[in-house]
Amino acid sequence: MKVEAKILLGLGLFFGLMFAVYWRWSIEDAGGVMMFAGMLLCLLPGSYYYWWSRRMKARPEDNPYATQTQGAGVVGAFPGSSIWPFTMAFGAFFVVLALVFGVWFLVPGLFLMVWAMFGGTAEGRRGGKV
Amino acid sequence: MPSFGASPGATSSSRSVFHLWQWFSIGAVIVGGITLLLIIWAVLRYRRKGDNIPKQSQYHVPLETIYTIIPIIIVFALFAGTLVVENKETANPRTNVTIDVLAFQWGWKFTYPGSNALVYGQTTQDPVMEFPVNTNVHINLRSSDVIHGFYVHAFNFSRYALPGVLNQFTIRAQSTGTYFGQCTQLCGLYHSLMWFRVKVVSQSQYHAWLQTFNNPTAEAAAKAAATATKQQLSTLVPSKQTSSHGDN
Amino acid sequence: MTDLLEAPAPAPIPAPVPAHEEEHHGPTGILKWMTSTDHKVIGLSYTVTSVIMLVIGGIFAEIIRVQLSTPNGSLVSLAQYNELFTMHGSVMIYLFAGPFAFGALANIVVPLQIGAPDMAFPRLNAMSYWLYLFGSITMLSGFFTAGGAANFGWVAYAPLSNSINTPGAGADLWIGGLLLTGFSAIFTGVNLCATVFYLRAPGMTMFRMPIFTWNLMVTAILILLAFPVLTAGLVMLYCDRHFGTHIFSVAGGGVPVLWQHIFWFWGHPEVYILALPFFGMVTEIIAVFSRKPVFGYKGMVFATLSIAALSLGVWAHHMFTTGVVLLPFFSIMSLLIAVPTGIKMFNWIGTMWRGEIWFSTAMLMAIGFLITFLVGGLTGIYLASPPLDFFTHDTYFVVAHFHSIVMALVLGGMAGLYYWGPKITGYLLNETIGKIQFWFLFIGTQVFTIPLYILGLEGMPRRVAMYAHDPQWKLLNDVSTLGAILIGVSTVLFVVNIVVSWKKYPAGDNPWDAHTLEWFTTSPPPHHNFYRLPQIRSERPTWDYNHPGHQAAPHGHHPAPDAVPADEVPVP
Numbered sequence: 001m002k003v004e005a006k007i008l009l010g011l012g013l014f015f016g017l018m019f020a021v022y023w024r025w026s027i028e029d030a031g032g033v034m035m036f037a038g039m040l041l042c043l044l045p046g047s048y049y050y051w052w053s054r055r056m057k058a059r060p061e062d063n064p065y066a067t068q069t070q071g072a073g074v075v076g077a078f079p080g081s082s083i084w085p086f087t088m089a090f091g092a093f094f095v096v097l098a099l100v101f102g103v104w105f106l107v108p109g110l111f112l113m114v115w116a117m118f119g120g121t122a123e124g125r126r127g128g129k130v
Numbered sequence: 131m132p133s134f135g136a137s138p139g140a141t142s143s144s145r146s147v148f149h150l151w152q153w154f155s156i157g158a159v160i161v162g163g164i165t166l167l168l169i170i171w172a173v174l175r176y177r178r179k180g181d182n183i184p185k186q187s188q189y190h191v192p193l194e195t196i197y198t199i200i201p202i203i204i205v206f207a208l209f210a211g212t213l214v215v216e217n218k219e220t221a222n223p224r225t226n227v228t229i230d231v232l233a234f235q236w237g238w239k240f241t242y243p244g245s246n247a248l249v250y251g252q253t254t255q256d257p258v259m260e261f262p263v264n265t266n267v268h269i270n271l272r273s274s275d276v277i278h279g280f281y282v283h284a285f286n287f288s289r290y291a292l293p294g295v296l297n298q299f300t301i302r303a304q305s306t307g308t309y310f311g312q313c314t315q316l317c318g319l320y321h322s323l324m325w326f327r328v329k330v331v332s333q334s335q336y337h338a339w340l341q342t343f344n345n346p347t348a349e350a351a352a353k354a355a356a357t358a359t360k361q362q363l364s365t366l367v368p369s370k371q372t373s374s375h376g377d378n
Numbered sequence: 379m380t381d382l383l384e385a386p387a388p389a390p391i392p393a394p395v396p397a398h399e400e401e402h403h404g405p406t407g408i409l410k411w412m413t414s415t416d417h418k419v420i421g422l423s424y425t426v427t428s429v430i431m432l433v434i435g436g437i438f439a440e441i442i443r444v445q446l447s448t449p450n451g452s453l454v455s456l457a458q459y460n461e462l463f464t465m466h467g468s469v470m471i472y473l474f475a476g477p478f479a480f481g482a483l484a485n486i487v488v489p490l491q492i493g494a495p496d497m498a499f500p501r502l503n504a505m506s507y508w509l510y511l512f513g514s515i516t517m518l519s520g521f522f523t524a525g526g527a528a529n530f531g532w533v534a535y536a537p538l539s540n541s542i543n544t545p546g547a548g549a550d551l552w553i554g555g556l557l558l559t560g561f562s563a564i565f566t567g568v569n570l571c572a573t574v575f576y577l578r579a580p581g582m583t584m585f586r587m588p589i590f591t592w593n594l595m596v597t598a599i600l601i602l603l604a605f606p607v608l609t610a611g612l613v614m615l616y617c618d619r620h621f622g623t624h625i626f627s628v629a630g631g632g633v634p635v636l637w638q639h640i641f642w643f644w645g646h647p648e649v650y651i652l653a654l655p656f657f658g659m660v661t662e663i664i665a666v667f668s669r670k671p672v673f674g675y676k677g678m679v680f681a682t683l684s685i686a687a688l689s690l691g692v693w694a695h696h697m698f699t700t701g702v703v704l705l706p707f708f709s710i711m712s713l714l715i716a717v718p719t720g721i722k723m724f725n726w727i728g729t730m731w732r733g734e735i736w737f738s739t740a741m742l743m744a745i746g747f748l749i750t751f752l753v754g755g756l757t758g759i760y761l762a763s764p765p766l767d768f769f770t771h772d773t774y775f776v777v778a779h780f781h782s783i784v785m786a787l788v789l790g791g792m793a794g795l796y797y798w799g800p801k802i803t804g805y806l807l808n809e810t811i812g813k814i815q816f817w818f819l820f821i822g823t824q825v826f827t828i829p830l831y832i833l834g835l836e837g838m839p840r841r842v843a844m845y846a847h848d849p850q851w852k853l854l855n856d857v858s859t860l861g862a863i864l865i866g867v868s869t870v871l872f873v874v875n876i877v878v879s880w881k882k883y884p885a886g887d888n889p890w891d892a893h894t895l896e897w898f899t900t901s902p903p904p905h906h907n908f909y910r911l912p913q914i915r916s917e918r919p920t921w922d923y924n925h926p927g928h929q930a931a932p933h934g935h936h937p938a939p940d941a942v943p944a945d946e947v948p949v950p
Contacts, residue, residue: 003584004575011599011687018691018711026704030639031694038603038690049575060580068911071580078496078906081405081413085501089508092561096516096554099616100547120501135835136769147765154766158756165723169748172730176668177737184734188671188930193728194721198677201720205713212709212763219765220705235543254846276538277634279699279772283837286769290700292635293537294628297701310847314772314839316531318543319456322842 001053008046084120233278279314415500421485467532490896493579498572517555520548528552536626567601581914593658608644656790668733681718712762739812743793754782775834800885818868826861
């Protein structure tokens with residue numbers, strides 16, 4: 001976890017440095033704002049990972065001498081198949097068409113997306129652990 | 131030095147750009163040549179001949195340091211050359227002639243503040259911008275609708291004409307002649323045909339040319355042209371944002 | 379085809395991994411494809427879809443080249459020409475290169491390379507693919523509307539892209555399609571980051587990940603930094619077009635250049651989002667076919683990270699000629715990117731140096747990548763210098779530069795398909811046809827791009843449908859068109875190769891004697907990928923398992939202490 005944290009923190013600090021230099025000399029604000037936001041986007045998860053990395057034991061994947069047996073157990077939930085991603089994206093497709101061809105496309109679009117949201121959540125509760 | 135495909139052009143800054151181009155190209159040819167030879171050598175020399183497993187060497191810190199440091203040195207040398215030419219190109223010296231250039235869909239309008247001269251042309255009508263040789267010419271570049279690109283190949287230079295922004299630069303032509311110019315930034319349907327010409331003439335020819343706009347017929351013609359552009363001009367908003375140098 | 383170099387060593391059977399095969403009683407037929415959340419199926423869908431997009435974009439390119447083969451080209455009208463180059467750029471960048479880079483091979487290979495059973499969020503992964511597919515359909519359907527497809531260039535510069543200059547549904551469909559594919563990219567970025575951070579196999583520390591996975595992780599971080607900016611920009615553009623806002627229009631107090639800032643703040647990181655995955659593919663392929671570890675592995679990782687870091691501060695080198703940006707800052711940042719890129723180039727050469735290079739099709743494509751990328755990279759350095767950019771901006775020099783780069787990426791992508799294709803399908807492609815394809819593609823690329831450099835220096839602007847005032851440019855344009863046709867032939871050969879070698883040459887688990895974990899499992903891998911995993915003690919676990927006693931070593935040193943054979947592992 002330490003390496004992941006350091007990568008994000010390092011990128012964030014570099015963007016912060018660039019932001020400071022750019023803000024000082026530039027004549028427009030948009031780039032500076034975007035760089036500052038980029039810095040936050042790296043520092044936020046980076047400091048979270050760093051905070052955790054100091055409080056947890058090294059995971060097997062962080063231990064250079066780990067054996068495969070140390071990784072035994074449930075890794076996570078991996079559903080075998082699901083229709084909801086397709087439903088959600090199909091709904092999003094209609095929502096985008098509403099931008100072009102008229103508001104009425106929102107009706108099937110939002111219906112499909114909400115349906116997929118509930119369906120996917122319910123399916124997620126049932127699991128499919130590996 | 132070889133030209134590497136570029137040409138010195140007709141202005142003082144186009145010559146500086148050309149020399150910078152040559153220095154960059156020499157660097158590129160040397161670095162690229164060495165790298166290409168290394169690739170070809172590695173490919174030809176180390177092709178597989180049997181089922182051997184070569185030595186599994188992975189790091190060579192001194193070598194890696196060398197090919198990190200040398201590019202950094204090259205980069206800063208290129209940057210230094212860039213700064214010299216850039217400052218020359220974006221400098222704002224005293225000027226004797228000012229030309230207002232207005233780009234619109236799909237043509238150009240050149241006006242000369244302090245005189246009646248006005249040149250206007252759409253697409254392939256090729257409006258001709260005329261100015262004297264060996265004189266600093268100040269260009270005020272604007273656009274009345276979308277973004278256009280003011281590009282004269284012989285000047286080795288281009289600049290966007292932006293709506294709402296006044297872009298200024300100085301040209302000093304060093305040889306007389308007629309040069310072709312064209313819009314380079316996609317501006318809609320007739321972008322391919324948004325042409326103009328730049329005619330660099332002697333000082334006396336330039337003044338004679340300006341005089342032709344002072345007789346009544348020429349004035350009428352100019353007025354007619356101005357009316358034609360009125361539609362375009364009405365959408366032009368007074369510039370809020372100005373810039374004369376790249377590094378302001 | 380015959381010299382399969384696999385040398386299985388009688389090593390102890392490794393410990394089983396937790397990801398056991400599950401019995402699935404899922405749906406069948408087309409529903410099976412639609413509901414699949416397996417990263418290999420999704421990756422394959424991505425691959426097929428993006429290669430179809432490559433063909434569509436390539437057809438547009440061929441029409442463009444034929445139009446330009448005469449000074450007064452009359453194959454298509456001016457309006458159609460604008461649509462064609464807009465959609466050529468959009469299809470190639472948004473619908474082919476990006477999804478192929480971080481959706482197709484990344485999806486298949488990254489979980490396999492780190493020993494994971496799947497991506498971290500399989501259903502999100504499936505949704506990424508469907509969003510991408512629907513986004514592609516949306517964008518391309520512009521051709522079937524009354525006003526035609528989008529015609530403002532793939533960069534959609536305001537105010538040309540507003541509702542006055544570009545009315546019509548084509549432009550809106552372009553924005554909508556891009557919104558969908560943009561979200562697809564963001565979700566893929568989240569997924570890749572989470573997969574790499576949380577699903578690595580025991581012993582697979584960050585500095586043991588294969589370079590391909592490293593590059594994809596950095597790509598994912600860049601996606602998360604860049605794509606939200608594009609999505610926000612597109613929403614603003616849509617609001618300007620339809621809701622009467624004036625964000626990019628002078629008339630209402632907006633700033634047109636703001637669109638360029640937003641677009642290129644996404645657009646330049648996007649260049650590296652496209653390039654880094656292909657760098658990773660080439661790195662893997664060169665190392666495997668040279669039978670050596672990646673030379674300067676850590677340098678390679680830091681070079682990738684510094685490219686990512688610098689890429690956020692270079693966007694305005696696309697805007698030098700606007701006259702309203704801070705020139706020296708963007709100039710030095712852009713020039714500095716040449717340094718890590720150079721490190722990568724020398725590391726690739728160092729990997730081949732004193733190796734045993736096997737000229738398979740994949741390796742030939744990778745070498746073609748090196749040479750083409752060298753040309754494109756060096757000409758890119760010119761464009762970081764504002765005076766030289768003023769000189770070449772919006773001419774064919776720029777077009778030639780980035781086509782050298784993207785054609786290098788196509789070569790790298792082909793290398794990836796020939797290299798990893800057998801893993802995902804279980805069958806090899808025909809090497810003879812592959813090598814003919816390589817020569818068509820490689821020679822075609824050079825014949826296509828080099829005349830464009832010269833045309834640019836002679837002043838031919840980009841995005842013009844005719845060049846009536848300079849008919850002497852016809853010869854160079856004709857040569858370039860010939861190159862484009864050769865590239866087209868190479869693509870046809872690729873399709874022919876797939877048809878000819880359909881299920882003909884079984885690949886086996888490890889046809890290339892490769893280094894990384896994906897070659898430890900079967901071809902194609904089972905559901906959830908691995909029945910067993912070797913001990914991971916370096917970034918080449920499969921090689922270490924197959925060739926005990928040939929671990930990587932620093933120059934003039936013995937194997938590093940943590941690279942000792944698997945059965946001598948000290949347990950802390």
